[in-house]
Amino acid sequence: xxxxxxxxxxxxxxxxxxxxxxxxxxxxxxxxxxxxxxxxxxxxxxxxxxxxxxxxxxxxxxxxxxxxxxxxxxxxxxxxxxxxxxxxxxxxxxxxxxxxxxxxxxxxxxxxxxxxxxxxxxxxxxxxxxxxxxxxxxxxxxxxxxxxxxxxxxxxxxxxxxxxxxxxxxxxxxxxxxxxxxx
Amino acid sequence: xxxxxxxxxxxxxxxxxxxxxxxxxxxxxxxxxxxxxxxxxxxxxxxxxxxxxxxxxxxxxxxxxxxxxxxxxxxxxxxxxxxxxxxxxxxxxxxxxxxxxxxxxxxxxxxxxxxxxxxxxxxxxxxxxxxxxxxxxxxxxxxxxxxxxxxxxxxxxxxxxxxxxxxxxxxxxxxxxxxxxxxxxxxxxxxxxxxxxxxxxxxxxxxxxxxxxxxxxxxxxxxxxxxxxxxxxxxxxxxxxxxxxxxxxxxxxxxxxxxxxxxxxxxxxxxxxxxxxxxx
Numbered sequence: 044x045x046x047x048x049x050x051x052x053x054x055x056x057x058x059x060x061x062x063x064x065x066x067x068x069x070x071x072x073x074x075x076x077x078x079x080x081x082x083x084x085x086x087x088x089x090x091x092x093x094x095x096x097x098x099x100x101x102x103x104x105x106x107x108x109x110x111x112x113x114x115x116x117x118x119x120x121x122x123x124x125x126x127x128x129x130x131x132x133x134x135x136x137x138x139x140x141x142x143x144x145x146x147x148x149x150x151x152x153x154x155x156x157x158x159x160x161x162x163x164x165x166x167x168x169x170x171x172x173x174x175x176x177x178x179x180x181x182x183x184x185x186x187x188x189x190x191x192x193x194x195x196x197x198x199x200x201x202x203x204x205x206x207x208x209x210x211x212x213x214x215x216x217x218x219x220x221x222x223x224x225x226x
Numbered sequence: 227x228x229x230x231x232x233x234x235x236x237x238x239x240x241x242x243x244x245x246x247x248x249x250x251x252x253x254x255x256x257x258x259x260x261x262x263x264x265x266x267x268x269x270x271x272x273x274x275x276x277x278x279x280x281x282x283x284x285x286x287x288x289x290x291x292x293x294x295x296x297x298x299x300x301x302x303x304x305x306x307x308x309x310x311x312x313x314x315x316x317x318x319x320x321x322x323x324x325x326x327x328x329x330x331x332x333x334x335x336x337x338x339x340x341x342x343x344x345x346x347x348x349x350x351x352x353x354x355x356x357x358x359x360x361x362x363x364x365x366x367x368x369x370x371x372x373x374x375x376x377x378x379x380x381x382x383x384x385x386x387x388x389x390x391x392x393x394x395x396x397x398x399x400x401x402x403x404x405x406x407x408x409x410x411x412x413x414x415x416x417x418x419x420x421x422x423x424x425x426x427x428x429x430x431x432x433x434x435x436x437x438x439x440x441x442x443x444x445x446x447x448x449x450x451x452x453x454x455x456x457x458x459x460x461x462x463x464x465x466x467x468x469x470x471x472x473x474x475x476x477x478x479x480x481x482x483x484x485x486x487x488x489x490x491x492x493x494x495x496x497x498x499x500x501x502x503x504x505x506x
Contacts, residue, residue, distance in 0.1 A: 064269075079343075109290050109333040118331055119290040124374050124407045146374070146465070147407035168273060168465055169374060169409035170498045172293040174280040191345055192333055204276075206269070206467065217406055220468030221461060 048202070052100045053141050058163050061207045063214030067165065068202040073102040073144070074185070077123055079193040081131040088134050095186030095195060099139030105146075107192040108182075109172070117182045117198075119172030122146040125164070129153050136160045144205055148217050157209050165205035166216070178203040228305070228362035230506045232312035232321075235366070238504045239322020242368040243298060244330035246500040247290040250281040253437040254474070254499050261411060261464075261471035270469025274411075277464070277497055288330075292498045295332040296370030298323045298352035301434060307362035316354055319366075324348040335373075355427065367434050367503040375412060375496040378404030381426055384488040393418065393490050394453060400492040401457050401473065406466025409496035413437060414457065414476040417491040418446075419483035429493035432477035434501050439477075446478040453478070464497075474499075 049057055051071030061067070074096055076084070084094050105125055109118030125145030129152070132143070136156040143162070146169035157164055167175060181199035188194055208216045255278065262274040284291035300319055304310075310318070327334060327349040336350065337343040380400045384392055397416055404412070417428025440447040453476040463469025474497065483489060 066272075106293060107333065107335075108293050109295060110331045112331050118333070119284070119293040119295075121293050123294070124377070126407060146409065148405060148466075166406070166465065166467075168276050168280075169406070170292045170372075170496055171276050171280040173284040173287065173289045173291055174276055176289065177283070191347075192335075217466050220463060220466060 051102055051142070051200075053102060053163070055141070055161065058141060059161060059211050061163055061210050063207050063210050063216040063219060065207040067205050067207060069102075069205060070201050070203070071199070073104050073198050073200060074098070075104050075106050075196040075198060077105050077107050077193050078127055079190050080187055080195050081128050083187060085131040085134060088138070094138065098135055100141050102142030102144065103135070103140060104144040104198065108176075111182070117176055117179050120176045120179060121170055121172030122167040125149060132156065136162055149209060154209055154213070154215065158211060158213050161211045163207060163211065164209040166208045167203070167205050175203065227307055227309045229309050229311050230364050232310070232318040234506055235310070235315065235318035235364070236321040236325065238366060238506060239300075239319050239368065240326035240329065242366065242502045242504060243323055243326025243332065243370065246368055246370045246502040247295050247330060247332055248284050248288050250284065250291055250498065251436070251501060254497070255281055257437045257474040258411070258497065261474065265469050265471060267463065267469045269467045270463045270471065273464035273467060274471070290332055292372060293333060294335065294372035294374060295327070295349070296372045296500070297336060298349060299369045299371050299430070300352055300354045301367040301431060302354060302356045303359045303365040303367070304356055305361035305363045306358055308364045310364070315356070319352055319354055320350045323350050323352045363505050365503060365505045367501065369434065370500045372496055372498065375404070375408040375494040378408040379429070379491070379493045381422070381489070381491040383422065384490055386486070386488050388488060390449070393488070394449075394456065396490055397453055397492050398456050398460070401494065402460055402462065404494055405462060408494045409498070410462055410466060411464055411471040411474045411497050413474050413495040413499045414453065415493040415495065416453070416476065416478040417489070417493070418478060418480045420481040420489060421484065421487070422489060424481055425489035425491035426493070428479035428481060429491040432479040433493060433495045433499065435477045437475040437499070441478055443480060446480050449478050450476045
């Protein structure tokens with residue numbers, strides 16, 4: 044299987060070329076956010092306040108890492124279940140968010156917004172937190188320090204392995220896998 | 227009467243918390259290897275390779291294999307001739323969690339109450355089930371149970387007329403609905419019978435049994451194999467990306483039930499099925 048290498052932030056033209064099932068290695072800067080950070084971002088947008096970080100063109104990784112040991116950049120850092128972010132995601136896509144990394148399927152509403160905003164949803168391998176952590180070279184806490192593991196971080200990653208689940212033309216890897224059966 | 231001290235328990239629990247999170251059990255590793263040899267799909271093969279590699283890195287670098295280091299759940303088999311001295315069993319276990327999760331750099335994932343949701347900061351409290359047994363030993367079984375899979379578990383109070391086929395269909399449907407969220411290949415714990423709360427407990431207890439070990443009850447063992455085959459026919463595969471390995475094993479625990487009922491509970495465990503035990 045061929046592996047595409049892409050740099051972050053993602054280029055619109057490159058996103059549009061991606062198809063469900065493509066294996067991709069990501070290099071560059073991304074943000075982290077999970078349940079509590081998403082709730083706060085949604086609340087900010089509701090009352091017309093700016094987001095703590097500009098998401099236009101950016102990628103969010105749904106992760107709540109374990110604490111780093113002294114000398115480590117980050118602890119174990121695999122993806123969390125993306126569907127918990129679904130209620131908040133359409134608003135963030137409308138703010139210009141281009142990429143999301145997590146595990147598990149998305150709601151119909153999110154999939155529609157992915158196509159409408161020409162964004163992409165990637166899956167990282169759930170539970171492979173030790174392996175993924177090796178690709179994370181830098182981690183800077185940028186917002187919501189009080190949320191602990193749920194704070195927003197900016198991560199620099201090198202060859203972070205993901206697989207395209209939802210592409211810009213409505214392709215869905217999970218649906219394709221179930222349709223094709225166990226062979 | 228044998229004595230076991232509060233400190234012995236806290237120390238043992240602290241070690242269990244760290245070991246469970248960094249060392250994937252040999253039963254799970256060999257089940258993943260076996261699954262890899264059966265997979266024809268290149269994506270499935272690649273995912274299983276990465277999971278095995280992940281387990282090696284975790285063990286050698288003493289890094290948690292998964293960032294969800296779980297809610298700490300304990301099943302304590304307490305001998306009726308064993309006397310715990312120096313404090314309560316529950317306090318000792320929570321002290322062990324506090325120490326283990328802190329010193330092991332494990333993630334604190336517990337909020338003090340489900341409404342206000344403020345993190346307790348040290349992964350306490352854990353969940354403790356005590357079973358009184360014969361003898362004077364105290365065996366502590368621990369699991370670091372992640373919520374990616376816990377959230378996908380289900381319970382149904384079926385009617386006796388629904389029968390075994392409906393039970394099977396419910397279990398298979400639960401795994402299908404869990405899909406990629408539960409981090410397949412999963413281990414499926416099924417609690418059959420008892421009442422509302424016992425069925426859920428049986429399903430959890432079933433997950434403590436090593437992968438590959440069949441139930442001592444011939445009926446339950448037969449059901450385990452039938453369910454495993456059916457689940458692996460779904461085609462969900464590792465991480466829901468297609469393949470033959472949706473479940474590594476199915477464990478069924480049964481108990482007597484009421485003439486009017488057929489409770490069935492399904493507790494799903496992700497591939498990082500972390501279980502360790504110690505006897506004091």
